[in-house]
Amino acid sequence: MxxxxxxxxxxxxxxxxxxxxxxxxxxxxxxxxxxxxxxxxxxxxxxxxxxxxxxxxxxxxxxxxxxxxxxxxxxxxxxxxxxxxxxxxxxxxxxxxxxxxxxxxxxxxxxxxxxxxxxxxxxxxxxxxxxxxxxxxxxxxxxxxxxxxxxxxxxxxxxxxxxxxxxxxxxxxxxxxxxxRPFSCAAWIASIHRGIDVARADGLTHVAGCTGATSEKAVQALLALPDHAMLDMGDFAGGMLKYLAKHPVDRITIGGGIGKISKLAQGALDLHSSRSQVDFEALAALAGRPDIADANTALEAYQRAGPDLARKVAVAARQAVQTRFPDLSLDIIIVDRAGAVIARAGP
Structure with missing residues (x-):
């Protein structure tokens, strides 16, 4: 189109x-x-x-x-x-x-x-x-x-x-x-909500929302979750988390690549590239690596700084979400483009 x-x-x-x-x-x-x-x-x-x-x-x-x-x-x-x-x-x-x-x-x-x-x-x-x-x-x-x-x-x-x-x-x-309504977020978020409703009605206590197909496949395999525990979160972390705050389950996993999770760590709940951006100076400060402040992408920053950056981003993302939603039990999983888990934070 x-x-x-x-x-x-x-x-x-x-x-x-x-x-x-x-x-x-x-x-x-x-x-x-x-x-x-x-x-x-x-x-x-x-x-x-x-x-x-x-x-x-x-x-x-x-x-x-x-x-x-x-x-x-x-x-x-x-x-x-x-x-x-x-x-x-x-x-x-x-x-x-x-x-x-x-x-x-x-x-x-x-x-x-x-x-x-x-x-x-x-x-x-x-x-x-x-x-x-x-x-x-x-x-x-x-x-x-x-x-x-x-x-x-x-x-x-x-x-x-x-x-x-x-x-x-x-x-x-x-x-x-x-x-x-063209390109409306409402339909996608409504589908996330219905996925949560179905999971709860089936008695599931653990659900996972991922930013894309690669992270979803990796997270589902790692945690052995059924299909209906997997929520098509995409960029709408806020839409998922706000609904889960009102309709809770025992455990929530968020999975995604280093770029999306970096934005989550910096407080963004809408992870779309047109609505939130990675702050590379803040990322450099988080990692203690001034040399990544001029990186063009979070992936480039990760390639320079290595696994320690991914671990720190995962921890920061979990802390940022729990600050906004203190009653949610949450863990974070970061996946690379090949589908390998490169960092985890949480239970």
Whole structure:
């Protein structure tokens, strides 16, 4: 994806908004006799986007519509996916089903119960509202079965947190506002929170958050932790730690490379390169090595100063976090680019 620097980023629509629009258009066909050319829905914040129909089909007692998801300028793995809703007359209220490419919840701790289609509460509420409104308009009982499917969703889900969260068989239908805000931190942090909820619900007492795939692989192997104990922390150490302070477990491990952990040691909780930088003079003072004050990267500083620098950074990072979150039991692991553990601090 390419874009001009400083250009305004275009917003998009969540899978939940697309599923709601598809449901509305399919119900208009089922109860009204013809597919609309496009469909408008009302989002929780009052916005009223219009969606063109990308796919239609119908048969005796059912109708389905597909909406192509437009995530705007957000690097969303579901951008361009076809979100399909098939509606049919039910018997008692509204029933949701997971079609091809939509997952099923298999582990406690998520806002949807075990065994339910992975369609989150707000999209369910949005679809319920559409059913109620159209049932009144067409004088029909609001007894409807909605099956949501996403062709190719199983492959797309492998690129998300779903397998680790215990969502099997495909994607989740997500969204709290209906709007995808480009490069928003909120979705990533929300996924970290759901990972913590799942781990706690399963009785885990030790979780680990790592800055990337290399450190995660090393930490998981070293500590023999199950997949759902591994939190996709990325750069959002603060988002993870603040939630764990309110929803504690017995032990937390943070793993990462020397650069990210150096920033953590210097008090940063957002470790992204655009939002925090390593202070090399402070790093030199910590190590007692004035010769690394002019280093270009933390890796260069480590190559000059050796393992002692990594040990001191790990200890300082643990102290910095415990100063902010004194009730958390924490250890730090620093991993090099080859995946080898080069320093540890904590129990």
């Amino acid at each position: 390419t874009r001009k620097p400083h250009s305004e980023l275009r917003r998009g629509w969540t899978t939940g908004a697309c599923a709601t629009a598809a449901t509305k258009a399919a119900l208009i066909r089922l109860w009204g006799g013809a597919f609309p050319a496009e469909v408008q829905i009302t989002l929780p914040g009052g916005e009223m986007p219009v969606f063109p129909l990308a796919h239609t089909d119908h048969g005796p007692g059912w109708a389905e519509v597909g909406i192509t998801k437009d995530a705007g300028d957000d690097p969303d793995v579901t951008h361009g996916a076809l979100i399909i809703a098939r509606v049919s007359q039910g018997r008692a209220g509204l029933t949701f089903r997971a079609g091809d490419g939509v997952g099923t919840v298999t582990r406690a701790g998520l806002p949807i119960g075990v065994g339910e289609p992975a369609i989150n509460p707000v999209p369910r509420q949005m679809m319920q509202s559409v059913v109620d409104d159209l049932a009144t308009r067409f004088v029909r009982p609001p007894d409807v079965t909605i099956e949501i499917s996403v062709p190719g969703g199983v492959a797309l889900a492998a690129k998300t947190w779903n397998p680790r969260l215990g969502i099997k068989g495909g994607l989740s239908i997500l969204g709290t506002t209906g709007i995808v």
